[in-house]
Amino acid sequence: MTREEALVLLEEMDREITRISHITAILGWDLQVGGMPSAAARDRGEQIGWLETQAHAVSAGKQMEEVLTVLGASPDQPSGNPFLDDRSAALVRLRYDAWKKSHALSPDYIRRNAVAVGMAQVAWQKAREQDDWAAFKPHLELNVSLARERAALYGSGDGSPLYDALLDIYEPGMTSVRVDEIFASMESHLRSLLNRISGKPVPRQDFLHQNYPVDVQERFSRKVLADMGFDFSRGLTGLSAHPFTTTLGSHDIRITTNYKDKSVAEPLFSTIHEGGHALYEQAASNDMTSGTSLAGGASLALHESQSRLWENIIARSPAFWTHYYPVFTTLFPHETEGISRDDFVRAINVVRPSLIRTASDEVTYGLHIILRYTLEKALISGELGVDDLPSAWNDGMERLLGVRPRNAAQGVLQDIHWAGGDFGYFPTYALGNLYGAQFWYAMRRDMGAEAVDHGIERGDLSLVREWLKNNILRHGSIYTARTLVEKVTGSPLDAVWFARYLDEKYTALYDL
Amino acid sequence: MTREEALVLLEEMDREITRISHITAILGWDLQVGGMPSAAARDRGEQIGWLETQAHAVSAGKQMEEVLTVLGASPDQPSGNPFLDDRSAALVRLRYDAWKKSHALSPDYIRRNAVAVGMAQVAWQKAREQDDWAAFKPHLELNVSLARERAALYGSGDGSPLYDALLDIYEPGMTSVRVDEIFASMESHLRSLLNRISGKPVPRQDFLHQNYPVDVQERFSRKVLADMGFDFSRGLTGLSAHPFTTTLGSHDIRITTNYKDKSVAEPLFSTIHEGGHALYEQAASNDMTSGTSLAGGASLALHESQSRLWENIIARSPAFWTHYYPVFTTLFPHETEGISRDDFVRAINVVRPSLIRTASDEVTYGLHIILRYTLEKALISGELGVDDLPSAWNDGMERLLGVRPRNAAQGVLQDIHWAGGDFGYFPTYALGNLYGAQFWYAMRRDMGAEAVDHGIERGDLSLVREWLKNNILRHGSIYTARTLVEKVTGSPLDAVWFARYLDEKYTALYDL
Incomplete structure (x- = not known):
């Protein structure tokens, strides 16, 4: 097989894997949005399982191994021979990583892990409902031990911490040494900012919770989505219990929202958040990438940088509401009576330490992540036993946020991630905020x-949209997150930008 | 390989093929009902193509051939060795038929046919819009020649007419000698009945076309569907331009409707029609069959017998409206003011020769089918050239129905079937009516x-539903249509029952 033949085959196999992932997404969409009858759940699971088996057969197969070998992929050279152009090197990197990971685990491990995770998720749901830590504990112990086993199998064997092999699943190339450093800087800044804010009066938020007709909310959300640049001819919006973004084809990117008639802020910002993900997927699928695994984000954190930049940096800014608040008050004249733009902006930016991560604000969010990161790292290294986790959680909450959960349901049992075996995932959320702020200042x-500011104040989001598209989105996953951030901003990821962004914003908002 | 091993493998392969067909149906549902963006059409076509390739690989593969050989399938023994039980024999029959058909055609033929049919359908759509027979003619000539080629490849070589090999695709085991005989009887009866009706005044229908609010129409349709026994826990209803029924899983059977605010009858009867198909699919998927290709109808005509029995024999009967008309008038008090149950029943059963098959009534429908059957048989045998088709069509319409199309759009160009290469399909529609009536009298x-009548008059459809389920539906495709009709009614298909049904009904309705 020549290199040229290998490249053609690699492209073909990658396109088949991508196509299967799109088909799987169609089945998932129907399941979550299309109202699939619940009696169909078992069949649907088997259909999805069959598709995954087909993708695995290509991704982990003999032909893939041969092709990757001809193209020079190896542990020392994960992107193949240096002669490859950026696009080909990226395809080799992604496929080699998937091939390696699928061969690192034995069928026996995969089976044991699937059973453990399946049971742990069911147990977690029940344990959270009943605030029953003891019932979940043995499942978490098994999950930790399986994660350690997986980390050892994935690991490079160069003496780096086990946890790094897990982190690498979600944020390739990231290490715990880097995260430690970044999070240390973030922690000290967030705590000091929180401290300054805590002395100030809490703005009123009551008017955000009234009867906001859902159809009018939807009209407003769709207007914002259109202004952001969501291409409705290449996607659509639906309704589901938990909002998500999904890619069903090169030109079929969909998002969902969950409107609530008694609340206007959460559905709106969640739509904008998913809209940020969707803009990434739509722009990442282009002449250079579409139909391949290159037509996606550079990493989970990079993806999150886009959703959070739009949701928080843009859509929670005073400048954004300079244009949109008059539109909003026209649609909701009764609900916004006597409420000024500034009242509204303060209400959607209230900072207040709370127990629940998903309900937290821009300032405290990072502290919630630091807690989870610290604890999961200690669980994987063995420094912390599962027995001691609840008290470590509660002590951490008190130290970082000054609040202490009264029970496990509102504490250590609140997130599904560990029940799903996803250790190493949490940091990507906070890294997304950091990437987003660094991009924001590069754009400026x-x-x-x-x-930039005047555009946003006029409701013209095109400067923001086009800069993000040209500098980040259109590259899909051709570059790693690490390469991309340096290319675009001129320096590696640094927590200083996020700190600067929060300082500027909250100094003004809270009159610090 | 032992027979036992072969049976296990056959079952496994059949389950995989069935699963792929369900996945394909999910993609089709999303395409037609879920609002897929049009930019996604090309990808979606390729996704469906990929699924078909996977199914073909199993269905036409080496392992299938080996298994079928071990089980004794051969041209003389299409259901395999006589020692097989009914269920296994049916699986062998279905898979052997598919295997044979997929090997009868060369890749070159498949490619030529796909291109021709694709172009013919596009040309047909335009030709019909522009009433341009000449533009469609060369495409039809090619389609006829390809159909003749296919018929020769599928044919048994025993000297039977080419057309029979095409008929067998849609109604396995049916021959043109049988259809000739059955249709001759049907034709003379329908023409004489039509003649008697023609002398009578035409009932008024104007009140069927007013503003009927769509949401109320939907409520009424869903009530009827529920009473028919459609299991909403194993299916759902949606909206699409052209109504259809589809099976997305063993417990996921869906139908669509196209409501129109200015018309109440068409959407209602189309929902009941699709409901009849759906009841078949729901009941055909049971402990004995589910997840295999046995979980479907015995043939197209058998499937159509159910949809038409519910739509016409049940839901257009005076007995049905004895119960439902009071419900209907409560939902539409203004629209039905001054209209009695009898007025309503006469309006939904008006008989009047017309040019368009899909808009025709129970009496003239069969004559439309006889015309198409006669013409396509002559096209395939070569007795009729495509050049002479339009005049043959118009003459036939005049002879059978006493009306003559003024143009090709309302004549020979009205149906998509021949553009799609589907010669041999039309008879199944009329055979469905005949099967339905024969079942109706067996039930009585x-x-x-x-x-039976009193149940229907009381709105209790359970007698009808349970009889159909126990005698026909639950067998899925374990028995052929021919075997099933004899098992259930005691005799082979006979046009006499349909004639009796129409006579009884229209004698009373039209006071003949």
Whole structure:
């Protein structure tokens, strides 16, 4: 097999794997949005399982191994021979990583892990409902031990911490040494900012919780989505219990929302959040990438940088509401009576330590993540036993946020991740915020801060949209997150930008 | 390989093929009902193509051939060795038929046919819009020649007419000699009945076309569907341009409707029609069959017998409206003011020769089918050239129905079937009516005509539903249509029952 033949075969196999992932997404969409009858759940699971088996056969198969070998992929050279162009090197990198990971685990491990995770998730749901830590504990112990086993199998064997092999699943190339450093800087800044804010009066938020007709909420959300640049000819929006973004084809990117008639902020910001993910998927699928695994985000954290940049940095800013608040008050005249734009902006940016991560604000969110990161790292290294986890959680909450859960349901049992065996995932959420802020300042440097702000104030989001598209989104996953952030901003990921962003925003909002 | 091993493998392969067909149906549902963006059409086509390739690989593969050989399948013994039980024999029959058909055609033929049919359908759509027979003619010529080629490849070589090999695709075991005989009897009866009706005044229908609010129409349709026994826990209803029924899993059977606010009859009867198909699919998927290709109808005509029995024999009967008309008038008090049950029943049963098959009534429908059957048989045998088709069509319409199309759009160009290469399909529609009537009288024989009628008059459809389920539906495709009709009614298909049904009904309705 020549290199040229190998490249053609690699492309073909990658396209088949991508196509199967799109088909799987269609089945998932129907399941979550299309109202599939619950009696169909078992069949649907088997259909999805069959598709995964087909994808695995290509991804982990003999032909893939041969092709990757011809292209020079190896542990020392994960992107193949240096002669490959960026696009080909990226395809080799992604396929080699998947091939390696699928061969690292024995069928016996995969079976044991699937059973354990399946049972742990069911047990977790029940344990959370009944606030019964003891019932979940043995499942978590098994999950930790399986994660350690997996980390050892995935690991490079170069003496790096076990946890790094897990982190690498979700954020390739990231290490715990880097995260430690970044999070240490973030922690000290967030705690000091939180401290300054805590002395100030809490803005009122009551008007966000009234009867907001769902059809009017939807009209407003769709207007914002259109202004953001969501291409409705290449996607659509639906309703589901938990909002998500999914890719059903090169030109079929969909998002969901869960509107609530008694609450206006959460559905709106969740739509904008998913819209940020969708803009990434839509722009990442282009002439260079579409139909391949390159038509996606560079990493989970990079993806999260886009959703959070749109949700928080753009859509929670005073500038954004300079344009949109008059539109909003026209749609909701009764609900916004006597509420100024500034009242509204303060209400959607209230900072207050709370027990639940998903309900937390921009400032405390990172502290919730630091707690989880610290604890899961200690669980994997063995420094912390599962027995001691609840008290470590509660002590951590008290130290970082000054609040202490009264029970496990509102504490250590609140997230599904560990029940699902996803250790190493949490940091990507906070890294997304950091990437987003670093991009935000690079954008202001490139385009001029005033031009960016004035555009947003006029409801013209095109400067933001086009800069993100040209600098980040259109590259899909051709570059790693690490390469991309350096290319675009000129320096590696640094927590200083997020700190600067929060300081500027909250100093003004809270009159610090 | 032992026979036992072969049976296990056959079952496994059949389950995989069935699963792939369900996945394909999910993609089709999303395409037609879920609002897929049109930009996704190309990808979606390729996704469906990939699924078909996977199914073909199993269905036409080496392992299938080996298994079928071990089980004794051969041209003389299409259900395999006589020692097989009914269920296993049916699996062998279905899989052997598919295997044979997929090997009869060369890849070159498949490619030529796909291209021709694809182009013919596009040309047909345009030709019909522009009433341009000449533009469609060369495409039809090619389609006829390809159908003749296919018929020769599928044919048994025993000297039977080419057309029989095409008929067998849609109604296995049926021959043109049998259809000739059955249709001759049907034709003379329908023409004489039509003649008697023609002398009578045409009932008024104007009140069927007013503003009927769609949401109320939907409520009424869903009530009827529930009463028919459609299991909403194993299916759902949606909206699409053209109504259809589809099976997305063993417990996921869905139908669509296209409501129109200015018309109440068409959407209702189309929902009941699809409901009849859905009841078949729901009951055909049971402990004995589910997840295999046995969980479907015995043939197209058998499937159509159920949809038409519910739509016409049950839901257009005076007995049905004895119960439902009061419900209907409560939902539509204004629209039905001054209209009696009898007015309503006469309006939904108006008989009037017309040019368009899909808009025709129970009496003239069969004549439309006889025309198409006669013409396509002559096209395939070569007795009729495509050049002479339009005049043959118009002459036939005049002879059978006493009306003559003024143009090709309302004549020979009205149906998509020939553009799609589907010669041999049309007869199944009329055979469905005949099967339905024969079942109807068997049901009355078994349960007592009075009990059946009184049940329907009370809105209790359970006698009808359970008889159909126990005698026909639950067998899925274990028995052929031919075997099933004899098992259930005691005799082979006979046009006499349909004639009797129409006579009884229209004598009373039109006071003949």
